[in-house]
Amino acid sequence: KNEVEQSPQNLTAQEGEFITINCSYSVGISALHWLQQHPGGGIVSLFMLSSGKKKHGRLIATINIQEKHSSLHITASHPRDSAVYICAVLYRGGSNYKLTFGKGTLLTVNP
Amino acid sequence: NAGVTQTPKFRILKIGQSMTLQCTQDMNHNYMYWYRQDPGMGLKLIYYSVGAGITDKGEVPNGYNVSRSTTEDFPLRLELAAPSQTSVYFCASNGQGVTNEKLFFGSGTQLSVL
Numbered sequence: 001k002n003e004v005e006q007s008p009q010n011l012t013a014q015e016g017e018f019i020t021i022n023c024s025y026s027v028g029i030s031a032l033h034w035l036q037q038h039p040g041g042g043i044v045s046l047f048m049l050s051s052g053k054k055k056h057g058r059l060i061a062t063i064n065i066q067e068k069h070s071s072l073h074i075t076a077s078h079p080r081d082s083a084v085y086i087c088a089v090l091y092r093g094g095s096n097y098k099l100t101f102g103k104g105t106l107l108t109v110n111p
Numbered sequence: 112n113a114g115v116t117q118t119p120k121f122r123i124l125k126i127g128q129s130m131t132l133q134c135t136q137d138m139n140h141n142y143m144y145w146y147r148q149d150p151g152m153g154l155k156l157i158y159y160s161v162g163a164g165i166t167d168k169g170e171v172p173n174g175y176n177v178s179r180s181t182t183e184d185f186p187l188r189l190e191l192a193a194p195s196q197t198s199v200y201f202c203a204s205n206g207q208g209v210t211n212e213k214l215f216f217g218s219g220t221q222l223s224v225l
Contacts (some may be wrong), residue, residue: 007122033213037216041218041219042219043161043201043203043214043219044216045213045215048212086153088153088154099156100153101154102153
């Protein structure tokens with residue numbers, strides 16, 4: 001079983017600040033997802049990555065396979081970035097691939 | 112495209128009642144999934160399907176049933192609702208399976224069993 005830990009659990013920032021959310025896992029993986037969940041809303045996939053770095057707008061995701069760690073960065077944060085950010089890891093469990101989700105990081109960006 | 116559509120958005124059930132959560136997608140995705148999200152916990156896989164006519168259990172299948180008669184639809188059935196099934200349920204889909212593609216989620220169904 002792959003244990004997924006996200007930190008911090010809660011994060012409050014001022015508009016414009018640089019945000020970092022971390023995700024660590026216990027077992028080697030094939031890929032890692034970052035998801036965004038707005039209050040009362042659905043879940044949106046932000047990134048899926050298996051190595052290196054990906055960037056989309058103000059969002060940057062990095063992964064270090066050797067250290068079993070990934071980070072999600074938000075540059076120039078805005079109140080509309082307020083959401084729960086979820087890390088999920090894809091790994092081989094027996095004969096199937098399994099996806100294990102972290103508990104999420106609640107981000108609040110104040111104007 | 113509407114993407115993944117779930118209904119209803121909210122529902123309150125009494126213990127022992129039955130209901131079906133509907134999920135439909137218009138992206139011609141083969142893979143569909145049902146997850147539940149409990150407060151303070153990560154999403155847990157209930158059931159999944161790799162194509163019409165094929166379904167399989169996930170981590171927490173007890174108390175639920177599914178069917179996949181068409182590519183578009185993947186309903187989740189609760190036969191005898193229990194308080195432990197109070198949760199937020201998400202349907203998701205993608206074309207190639209979890210190994211190499213993003214997941215597309217519905218907006219969720221908040222279910223309370225009293």
